[in-house]
Amino acid sequence: MVSKNQIKLISSLHQKKQRFANQLFFAEGVKVIQELLQSNFELEHLYTTLNDFEAVQPSKRTLINEQELKKISALTTPNSCLAVFKIPAENKVIDSGLIVALDDIRDPGNLGTILRLCDWFGIKQIVCSKETVDIYNPKVVQATMGSIARVNVNYVDLKTFINQTNLPVFGTFMDGENIYQSNLPQNGIIVMGNEANGISAEIENIVTSRLTIPRFGDLQKTESLNVATATAIILSEFKRNS
């Protein structure tokens, strides 16, 4: 059984402020929870409707029914389990290799998808502007499918961070160099901009290489790419010849 206080705590973790105050977040579903358990995340408590997760010590595991799960879940169709984890201390930024810098990504699904892409392409570090959606937002955690355990994410003042590295800075713009014909190094910062406004003027000023993903459709009418699919194409280009 899950107590009223536990329900209250988990519900409060839907809000960033409360996650920060309690230094806790939650994840749902066997796959994501397993990934987090197998990595360095410290389990606070697991709630499950099944007799699974035998490896978790009984004092940290509560069998609940589906109605109880529905009360604490952030999903419209709840999975079979929900786990509360401690938010780990931020690791030091890994300032070599390829770094993805996110300039105010607001949509949780986009951030989760970008994290999953970084994991796929072996990118070890994401730096986010302070306005970027919180990585421990339940929708982000869900969309990462467990990748959250394998990519280092830091929230920084993006301008200060970029200025203090000596890495080349890549951004995509309408007037950039054709990315398919560019020489792309294995060290550098790849900036991805906000869903509505793109890369901010402040960051655009410190971009050293302006790239573009060529369009093949009707040039007058075709909509821009979604930021997650643009990231997919850009990371694929950076890694394909590496």
Next chain:
Amino acid sequence: MVSKNQIKLISSLHQKKQRFANQLFFAEGVKVIQELLQSNFELEHLYTTLNDFEAVQPSKRTLINEQELKKISALTTPNSCLAVFKIPAENKVIDSGLIVALDDIRDPGNLGTILRLCDWFGIKQIVCSKETVDIYNPKVVQATMGSIARVNVNYVDLKTFINQTNLPVFGTFMDGENIYQSNLPQNGIIVMGNEANGISAEIENIVTSRLTIPRFGDLQKTESLNVATATAIILSEFKRNS
């Protein structure tokens, strides 16, 4: 003002069965509606909270307030307008060039994003299995950002369709040829599989070229790519040298 009957009709269009029975669908937001108006879609009626869309004849335009919009909108945060359009007759399949074939894509956001990608990369034709989510689902229409007006979409029996063309058939699998080292033609069918199960066995049997997108992360643990980001990478590879 929007009448009770109009509210009832628009609400019913959230369901595929009712869209089919009425041969109507709806779109929301200035950008998407403008794109549909400028293309071949026939407007049934426009509901707007602003004095905009002057080009639309007054008999087809109703000024409504925000509460009324909330009643008919499918969005949590409604835009300023909603328009009901006639579902056009299905065009003939364009069976040359590159065709994207969707084998049971269930998520509306994924279908909308794939449509937008096809538009970007100049792919003129998508064929969907009958189990693929309906293109006139409000969430699909929204995610396409207007691209729905520029890519031809047909629902077919995928196996029969593929068998009657003489085009090469591409699919991505764990054991395929490295897509970065493959010779990719400008004619062919690119099959993308279901979110959970990938390409079905029936379709896998008629794939002529097995491809793979190489992983660069931890090979033991990294999750698969989301189908929309995989489509982005594959279309980029097919078009980059075209």
